[in-house]
Amino acid sequence: MPALTNEADRTDVLNRLRRAEGQIRGVQRMIEEGDSCLKIGQQFSAVRKALDSTYLRMTMCFMEQELGNCLQPDDDQKAGVEAMLKDMEALLARMS
Template sequence: MPEVDTSQAEAGRAPEGALAHGEGRKDVLRRLRRVEGQLRGVMRMIEEGEGCMPVAQQLSAARKALDAAFFRMTVCYLEQELADGEGLDDETAEKLRIVGTLLGKYG
C-alpha cells in the first residue's frame, strides 16, 4: 500500500489531489447543488403524478448538470497534475480552460 503524505493535511492545508483551490471547489459545489435541486424537483414531479415526458426532460437536464460537474473535476485533476506545486504557467492554464470549454460544449 502506498504511503500517504499527511504533512499538508496536518499543517491545515488540503492535501494534493483534493480540491485545494477555492474557486474550483466553489464551482463544483455550485454545480452539485444545482443537480441536487433538479433531482428534488424530479422526485416532486413524480410524486405529483407528472407525465413521463416532462420528468424525462428534467432528468436529462440533471444528467447534463452532473456531467458538467464531472468535466470540471476532470479539468481540476489535470490542473493539479500539471502544476508541479508551483502553479500553472499562463499558456497551460489557457489550454486547460479551452479543454474545459470543449468538454462542457461537446462532452
C-alpha cells in the same frame, strides 16, 4: 490520491452539486405529483447535463492543480497552460 485543494474550485463544484441535488428533488416531486413522463424525462436530461458539466469542471480543476504542482511554470508558460486547459475543457464539453 491527491484531493482538490483550491477552495474556490471546491466551492464551485459543491455549488454545482447542490443545484443538481435541487433538480433531482424536483424530479422526485414531479413523479409524486403525477407529471407527464415527457416533462420528467426533460428534467432527467437537465440533471444528467448538470452532473456531466460538474464532473468536467472538477476534472479540469484537478488537472490544472496537478499540472501546476508538477510543472511549476513561469509566468509566460502559465498563460499557455491556462489557454491549453481552456481549449481542452471546451473540447471535452462537446463530447457529452
